[in-house]
Amino acid sequence: MRKWGPLVAVCLGTFMLLLDVTIVTVALPDMASSLDASLSSLQxxxxxxALALAALLLGAGAGADLAGRRKFYAAGTVLFALSSLxxxxxxxxxxxxxxxxxxxxxxxxxxxTTLPLLGAAYQGRDRSIALGVWGAVNGAAAALGPILGGxxxxxxGWRWIFFVNLxxxxxxVWLTIRVVPESRNPAGGRIDWAGTVLFALFxxxxxxxxxxxxxxGWGAGRTLVSFAVSALALLVFVIAERRVARPLMDLSLLRRPAFVGVLVAAVALNAAAFGVLPYTSIWLQTLLGMSPVTGGLALVPLALASFATSALGGRFLHGVSQRLLLCVGLLLIGxxxxxxxxxxxxxDWKSLVAGLIVTGVGVGLVSPALASAALASVPQRSSGMATGAMNSxxxxxxxxxxAVFGTLVTSRMTDSLHSDEQARALAGGAAGALRGxxxxxxxxxxxxxxxxxxAVAAGSLAVVAALAVFALVRTPSAPPVQVRTNAPVPVERA
Incomplete structure (x- = not known):
């Protein structure tokens, strides 16, 4: 148990945090009914x-390097548990x-901290086994999220999708304290607080x-002010990162077209493949009358196709250019x-199956190739920063x-129903109140x-991203990494 205890502790936490990305989707109609939640609240x-995860990931990695990764992981798990309650x-x-x-x-x-902890706990063949198991757990979390949520x-009741985390x-936490060794970045350094706050504000x-x-509406004053604040925060972030000794993000990496292509692919992967799914889940349950369980099962073809493709791809696509895998995968998603x-x-739900499978195959090609392409596009000393930025x-x-696809979906509903109020109620899961x-x-x-x-907008985004990747990513072929997920690899910061 002591040998593989760190792997179990890390995999338990990873499974939970990734499960909570997808487990909520099938519970949205019940949440809307129980809490009288609007569409924007559900969004x-x-x-x-996802926003907190994106905004704080790079800063959290730097903080863990200084304070101690085991301590940081345990504290994060405690906070995750209390907030789940x-x-x-x-x-x-x-x-x-x-x-x-x-x-x-x-x-x-x-x-x-998950992969740095595994990197510190295991060496050689044991590290390869640990990373392989950890990658499989990531795939399992994606596949089981809709089913377990249903x-x-x-x-x-929907509250138990959070109580189960306790x-x-x-x-x-118990395993982490008992069997996970502590590790830090021996180079020391400081946390880029200004960069962390500015990126979060952006x-x-x-x-x-x-x-x-x-x-x-897109032209409303509050909307325009929000976008203006975002643009200003990004501008100040760029200025600050150019002046700090140890930046949250080395902006010189953005001069590398291949790295920019990887970031484009990363944005398009999650946006195109998963951005419409919450509204699909609401349609399945509130219009087609499916239960949370059957509604979750209807979405499983995507997750299973992704998991199978990722597993088989690691075996049969060894040495294939990451540029090709990213382009083909994004096109398949589109x-x-x-x-x-x-x-x-x-x-009915059967109308989605073929499209979900094709999308899942694309996700299974892009996800593992992203990590390899990110590592190949930057110097080795910047690999941790590159994968962290990709994840963010x-x-x-x-x-x-x-938010964007939700606005598009409701706007087309408004054109059909000639009522914005009814369209937002329908998209928010209140179809029952509209019947009659x-x-x-x-x-x-x-x-x-x-x-x-x-779906057309999401597909178009994926196709455009594939073309951008084809133009930007010019890295040589490299063996795919064993980590088939979107988390940072265990590389010490310089």
Whole structure:
């Protein structure tokens, strides 16, 4: 147990924090009903977790290097557990959103330290085994999220998707204290507090503006102010990072076209493949009458195809150019999303299966290739920073896409129903309240139209990203890394 205890402790935490990205999706209709939550509130329940993870990941990694990674991981797990308890006890959407943000803070502390802890605990063949198991756990979390979320929501209520984190967190903390060795960055250094705050302000303002645009419109004063604050924060971030001795992000990396291409692919991966899924889940449950369990199972083809492709790709695609894998994978994601954009008023869940599978195959090609391409695009001394930046923009892409695609979906529903209020209620899971006032066929047609437009936009984003990657990424072939996930590799900072 002592030998593999660190692996178990790290995998327990990783499984939880990645599960909480997808487990919420199938519980949205129940949350909306229980908390009388609006569409924008549901968006924030998803977004604020990914946003905190994106905004704090690089800063958390630097803090863990200084304070001690085991200590940081254990503290993050405790915060994650306490905020999960608060999420389960929330009596309003505002409280739930606030506690989800704290969850994201804890998840960032955990996520930033998982692979460095494994790198310090294992060497040689044992390290290869540990990283392989850790990568498989990541795939399992994605596949099990909708299923477990559906089972808990239908069997015990949506609050249990958060309560289930408590015993797992307790086990992870106990194991971490007992068997995980402490490690730090021997080079020392300082945390770039200014960079961390400015990047968080940039990401938060950008996401807030995108969510608010769905309610007030893209030209509304509050929306424009949010985007202006975001742009100003980004500008000041760039100035600050150019002057600090140990920056959160070395901006000289952005002069490398291949690295820029990797960041484009990272944003497009999460945005295109997953940005429309929350609204698809609401459609499955509130329009088609599926239960949380069956609604979750309807989305499993994507996760299973991704997991299988990633596993087989590591065996059969050894040595294939990461540029080719990224381009083909993004194109498949695009075609898969176009395949999901064929709904009409009579469509059911079977209409999604082929598109979900094609999208999943694309995700399975892109996810492992991203890590290899990121490492190949920068000097070895910058590998930790490069993968951390990739992870941050990947989560940020997901958060912003939820808002942007939600706005597009509801705008097309508004055109069909000729009522913005009814469209937002429909997209927010309140189809039951509209029945009797609006013909059932009109509701089905409006939702199908909205999802089609969202899927087309997501597919177009993936195709454009594939073209950008083809133009920018010019790295030589490299063996794919064993870590098939979006977390940073265990490389010490210089």
């Amino acid at each position: 924030w329940v998803i977004d604020v977790y 608060a999420c389960g006890l929330a009596d309003s959407s505002g409280v739930l959103i606030t506690m989800r943000a704290l969850q994201g803070v804890g998840a960032a502390a955990m996520f930033a 089972l808990l929501t239908e069997g015990f 015993p797992v967190s307790a086990a992870a 990401a938060g303002s950008l996401t807030y503006g995108a969510v608010n645009a769905g309610t007030d 075609f898969g999303m176009f395949g999901q954009a064929l709904l009409d008023s009579g469509s 923009v990947r989560q940020l892409g997901y958060a912003v896409s939820i 006032r609006v013909p059932d066929e009109a509701l089905h047609s409006a939702f199908a139209t909205g999802l089609n437009w969202g």
